[in-house]
Amino acid sequence: MSHKLKVGELKEFYLTDEEIWRIFTVVLSSKSVKSSTYKYALVKSLIENLYQVNDQFELTYDQLAFSFTKIYWNLIVHHQLIHQNRGKTARVVTIIKEEQTKHSIPSEMIFDKIDETLQVRLVRQVKTTMKENVYGALYGDTRGKFYAFDHKQEVLKLNAAVHSFMLNYQRLIVNLTNYHMATMIEELNEVPSINYLLGKVESIARRSSLRPFEKVLLHYFNADCFYCSKTLTGAKRETHVDHFIPWSFVQSDHIWNLVLSCNKCNSSKSDKLPKRNYLEYIIERNDELNDKKEDATITNLMKNYKHKKIIMLYDYSIKNGFDTVWTP
Ligand SMILES: [Zn+2]
Known part of the structure; x- marks a missing residue:
């Protein structure tokens, strides 16, 4: 058996x-x-x-x-x-x-x-x-x-x-x-x-809250919207954690795919893929995260991350029908 x-x-x-x-x-x-x-x-x-x-x-x-x-x-x-x-x-x-x-x-x-x-x-x-x-x-x-x-x-x-x-x-x-x-x-x-x-x-696989990631991101980065650079003042419902590659495709929450975003960008982006130049920005952002290796939480969250993974994910999501690109 x-x-x-x-x-x-x-x-x-x-x-x-x-x-x-x-x-x-x-x-x-x-x-x-x-x-x-x-x-x-x-x-x-x-x-x-x-x-x-x-x-x-x-x-x-x-x-x-x-x-x-x-x-x-x-x-x-x-x-x-x-x-x-x-x-x-x-x-x-x-x-x-x-x-x-x-x-x-x-x-x-x-x-x-x-x-x-x-x-x-x-x-x-x-x-x-x-x-x-x-x-x-x-x-x-x-x-x-x-x-x-x-x-x-x-x-x-x-x-x-x-x-x-x-x-x-x-x-x-x-x-x-x-x-x-x-x-x-x-x-x-x-x-x-x-x-x-x-x-x-x-x-059933979806997380209820991305708050723990929000905390980590706010700890290491300026409180700015990743897409439009607007300052996030911390007002109620203003700061969002957005899945760069949509959740409905990636089906998981990895910090290297999560960015801070303003309410406006978060809702207008919705389930779409950001324009390709943002891929370079998120790679740079992830480089910065990778430099925080003295923090064990980051080491753990970034485990097995490689730039090629997010690039691959971007290309695969297009192949899977996420072909409408969004820009703020
Ligand atoms: Zn924004």
């Missing part, structure tokens, strides 16, 4: 887009009896960490478990969609429900609002469950072609071809995954309709 594996090696390196699509389609839509929402959550976690890989296309179990836990916390606690599995209760549900009950956490509380020590404890437990039930299972479903994994090193290494495929078709993959995940959750829970669920599933 592949889910019992402790190590999985890559069975094939060279895959065409067509082969990858075929495997993806089967994995996402399979209706096997044992199917659970785990595979969708893992795909979503991989997408969220796509730009955090190191030069060997590796991700740590900690990175993945953090995204995975956030997704389930928001589904189970915040949206009260408990049934994630056919038959017996999924282990990750038990872990999360237990901690929620123990600390009497109200359901309004989304993952990034809960106490950090509790986050860490949850992530640690979920990481163990992922070793037992998740990595091996998806590895088997993808016939060992998408990634290698090692429980001892706690590392997942993406196939380079799959990494580039995921970048190329990121938007489609996200939409497909959300759709199939919502369909399965609808089958397992008594909920009104798939339209209702899709909206919830689309937002």
Whole structure:
């Protein structure tokens, strides 16, 4: 049984887009009896960490478990969609429900609002469950072609071809995954309709607040709008943290993709890509951030950042249909 594996090696390196699509389609839509929402959550976690890989296309179990836990916390606690599995209760549900009950956490509380020590404890437990039930299972479903994994090193290494495929078709993959995940959750829970669920599933990876990033940026930079240079006086609802490459594409919050912006620029930019010359500005800005290495928070937040990543992200978002450029 592949889910019992402790190590999985890559069975094939060279895959065409067509082969990858075929495997993806089967994995996402399979209706096997044992199917659970785990595979969708893992795909979503991989997408969220796509730009955090190191030069060997590796991700740590900690990175993945953090995204995975956030997704389930928001589904189970915040949206009260408990049934994630056919038959017996999924282990990750038990872990999360237990901690929620123990600390009497109200359901309004989304993952990034809960106490950090509790986050860490949850992530640690979920990481163990992922070793037992998740990595091996998806590895088997993808016939060992998408990634290698090692429980001892706690590392997942993406196939380079799959990494580039995921970048190329990121938007489609996200939409497909959300759709199939919502369909399965609808089958397992008594909920009104798939339209209702899709909206919830689309937002489960989203952070509620970018305040911690705002604090860091305000600490190191002048309180100016990144786009129009207007001074941000700190008046109510004036200072925003904007995703330079839109969140709906990048599906994650990395400080190297976040800038301070005024209310006017933030709302007029909305889901659009800034004009290309801003790419140079953000690269310069990130250089400055990289120079703050004496601050451990920055070192951590800028881990695995390279200029080529944000350039790549910019180009991939155009390929994925973000082709209306915005300028203030
Ligand atoms: Zn502005």
